[in-house]
Amino acid sequence: MNASSELFFKWQFDEMKQVGKDYADVSEVKAFDAFHGQFRDIQKENEEIIKILPIQPHHSVIEFGTATGAFAICAAAFSRKVYAVDVSQAMLAYAREKAVLQGISNITFCHGGFLTYVHEDDPVDCIVSSLALHHLPDFWKGVALQRLYAMLKPEGRLFLYDVVYSEDDYEADISAWIASLEKRGGQKALEDVGMHVQEEYSTFTWIMESLLEKAGFMIDTVHYDKGVLAQYVCTKKTAQNNQAFNAVE
Numbered sequence: 001m002n003a004s005s006e007l008f009f010k011w012q013f014d015e016m017k018q019v020g021k022d023y024a025d026v027s028e029v030k031a032f033d034a035f036h037g038q039f040r041d042i043q044k045e046n047e048e049i050i051k052i053l054p055i056q057p058h059h060s061v062i063e064f065g066t067a068t069g070a071f072a073i074c075a076a077a078f079s080r081k082v083y084a085v086d087v088s089q090a091m092l093a094y095a096r097e098k099a100v101l102q103g104i105s106n107i108t109f110c111h112g113g114f115l116t117y118v119h120e121d122d123p124v125d126c127i128v129s130s131l132a133l134h135h136l137p138d139f140w141k142g143v144a145l146q147r148l149y150a151m152l153k154p155e156g157r158l159f160l161y162d163v164v165y166s167e168d169d170y171e172a173d174i175s176a177w178i179a180s181l182e183k184r185g186g187q188k189a190l191e192d193v194g195m196h197v198q199e200e201y202s203t204f205t206w207i208m209e210s211l212l213e214k215a216g217f218m219i220d221t222v223h224y225d226k227g228v229l230a231q232y233v234c235t236k237k238t239a240q241n242n243q244a245f246n247a248v249e
């Protein structure tokens, strides 16, 4: 290691040391699908992502924060190649086993994260990330989005879904959200979501929009839900489509 790389490691955010929930515990990993299934229709969400982007049979896709592999496994049936990235070895081992049991061979599972995954193959057509970017503080979200931009082909598409707060009445929105999840998921949901708000790095909508645009993305559609959830579908802007964009303006 030379002097400059030593310096790099002194200030680089350690994304392997997760805040809030760290998904290192195997029992937590095994319970993940059932727990999230109490308040999400994960299969429907995944099919919608594939339709929205849209993911096509010749496409390559990277998913960041793949967890138990539900999206990666679904996307593998609609695309040529999926790279499923996660910082949790326990999550990756579980997801890999699920894919093998289903006879899926076009997913590469990669230990890494938004800040450390190095994409050595050709740039991809689509990048997808759900409920994972909030693990990084805002400065590092910006760094991550610039890295994702570089991994995409020109005109490539980004689907980003996460907990992002509306600035209008965040206290009322967060309280209502926690109450509704507690109703469906009980005490565990209450504790998990409480921990999310206290310790993890979900940010305001205006910050997230600005980070996406500063990284070079054109936000094609944005959907905010209950003041606490956000879905962004974006395109990688290049000098060429920038010109077209400015001409329309």
Ligand SMILES: C[S@@+](CC[C@H](N)C(=O)[O-])C[C@H]1O[C@@H](n2cnc3c(N)ncnc32)[C@H](O)[C@@H]1O
Pocket (backbone or CB within 6 Å): 015, 018, 022, 023, 036, 064, 065, 066, 067, 068, 085, 086, 087, 088, 091, 112, 113, 114, 115, 129, 130, 131, 132, 135, 136
């Ligand atoms: C709440 S789970 C969401 C999983 C899945 N995408 C979904 O929608 O159900 C968050 C996942 O992001 C992973 N994660 C946390 N920090 C990360 C990082 N810096 N880069 C990539 N993945 C990360 C966690 O290990 C976990 O598997």
